[in-house]
Amino acid sequence: MHYKHHHPENDPNYKGLTVNEGVESVPAVNPYNRPKRKRRDFSAAGYVEGILKGDISILSQAVTLVESSLQEHQVIAQEVIEKCLPSAGNSVRLGITGVPGAGKSTFIEALGMNLVRAGHKLAVLAIDPSSERSKGSILGDKTRMEELSTAKNAFIRPSPSAGSLGGVARKTRESIVLCEAAGFDTIFVETVGVGQSETAVHSMVDFFLLIQLAGTGDELQGIKRGIMEMADGIAINKCDGSNIDKACVARTQFQNALRLFPPHESGWTPDVVTCSAVENTGITEVWNMVENYVGFVKANHFFEHRRNSQSKYWMYESINEYLKNNFYQNTEIQKLLIKNEKRVLNNEISSFIAAKELLDAYFKS
8 A cells, every 4th residue: 555655654543643745855956056166275376476466265265274273274374474474564453342242343344334435445354252162153243244244345354262362363463464465454453352362462453442332330440451551542432322421421531541551652642532333423533543643653663663563572472372382282292291180180299290290201302
């Protein structure tokens, strides 16, 4: 019987059970779908040529190469960066930070669209929040910057921050070099949250902008003192509707708070402006503040001094990162690590002696 071969549940012995006949299987392959073109793998010279021509597709591939942890990719990436260095350095690098909810993405889109419409080429490099459990990343900046992500002269590249923040920050700095070589005259580096990442971003940008909100109480607290001291300017966002009066009061409070900090090495006095990214008000004033700063530090030669200091800083950071990776990738150390870890957990040896034994073994090998 037909039902016995296909759906035994339809047998009269099974009361109350019926299973409908299914539809015929559709072909697994869409006959109208064209096969995807395989992504080309370029030589170092091929990447450099494409980047210098301003090819966004090749630039994206080169940034992926920089972010890769594979040794063969890193060899090519370092060669590409070295060849792009003479064409880099001709941009304004703006670091943007602020607590979650301050409206950083909306602000970046508003400021970015103003710059793109004015003829600038803008690259946005965002260190994206990642899960410490899964190491996964939302990489949601492109979805929050709908207009900017489709703009002709804009390039948005989020990077997950899970794992080594120092490694991500170093790769972001290398990505800046590639973007500058590709002709981008303005670079935004966005960081999420408040913490260690701000120090890393501050060490690779010309102007460090802190996005704040009115009425949060932060203007009267010392929680973010370190970040406030690093800031070259503060923008109080969401100055619209019923929040305008609060934003104006917050501006005065932040200005008073900034006077308590030691003067900047550059001689620049940080300013505080109010803006609304949603209503696109005050955004021009923020960019004017950045341009005034760049003009000021170029005139007193601090601009060049800061970039030289940053280059020296990243040389030492690269040494630290390389030594750390080399240490943990050493097969003998990996075996000894497991052994010493057990000894520490069993209170047979202190953490400090265990670490010294590991380092002694590493330097002897």
